[in-house]
Amino acid sequence: MHLLIAAAGSGRRMGAATNKLLLPLAGRPVLAWTLEAALACEAISWIGVMGRPEDETAIGAILAAAEPRRSLAEPVTWIVGGDTRQASVRRGLAALPPGAEAVLIHDGARCLAEPELLERCAVALSEAMLEGAGIIAATPVTDTIKQVDSCGAITATPDRSGLWAAQTPQGFGVAQLREAHGRAEREGWSVTDDAALYERLGLAVRVLEAPASNIKLTSPFDLTIAGAVLAARGA
Numbered sequence: 001m002h003l004l005i006a007a008a009g010s011g012r013r014m015g016a017a018t019n020k021l022l023l024p025l026a027g028r029p030v031l032a033w034t035l036e037a038a039l040a041c042e043a044i045s046w047i048g049v050m051g052r053p054e055d056e057t058a059i060g061a062i063l064a065a066a067e068p069r070r071s072l073a074e075p076v077t078w079i080v081g082g083d084t085r086q087a088s089v090r091r092g093l094a095a096l097p098p099g100a101e102a103v104l105i106h107d108g109a110r111c112l113a114e115p116e117l118l119e120r121c122a123v124a125l126s127e128a129m130l131e132g133a134g135i136i137a138a139t140p141v142t143d144t145i146k147q148v149d150s151c152g153a154i155t156a157t158p159d160r161s162g163l164w165a166a167q168t169p170q171g172f173g174v175a176q177l178r179e180a181h182g183r184a185e186r187e188g189w190s191v192t193d194d195a196a197l198y199e200r201l202g203l204a205v206r207v208l209e210a211p212a213s214n215i216k217l218t219s220p221f222d223l224t225i226a227g228a229v230l231a232a233r234g235a
Helices: 030-040 053-065 085-095 115-131 174-187 194-200 220-232
Strands: 002-007 046-051 077-080 102-107 134-140 154-156 164-173 205-209
Touching (some): 002 030, 002 085, 030 046, 030 053, 030 115, 115 134, 134 194, 164 174, 174 194
């Protein structure tokens, strides 16, 4: 199984002057925690990290300092990302080794993902691909959701029983995802996750329930939560 880690974001919403994945968390950069889980997952045989050119030295140091519990066939691959997450994933797909058939896409900012979740996603993807489907990690929505118009008025209250909050990893067949990204580039589609591209092509995507701890670090408060979770794990 091949894994692409999106790490080309910024620290704007975090209020940081640098890439949020380089911020310290429990004594290590955020990205180091993400990478540690990926390296500990036996199902993953190849890892690529998409980052901004200006972060290459800093991220390269994190990759060099990683201590995998096993040896990969190749070192973790550095990939220059794009201006958007969508563009970064497209570049990551282009950098996959020849013969790659299945890929997991994971946000580097979801640094609390554990090897067990990555393993379950890899197994679920192998099964889903037999039917041409993809998979995403997700959690059922527990809050009441309100649909609001541009004036701030509530227009609808969807039934939350069928609502899930999408996370990563997300997994797909490489050929199908490349086709989806190629069409998105040609037709100007802009989406916030890869599953949306699969959906636009009419391809099925299955949901795999993930733990609530698999949060994406966006705000300083998220860093506080992540630190508490890591402390509870004894990290």
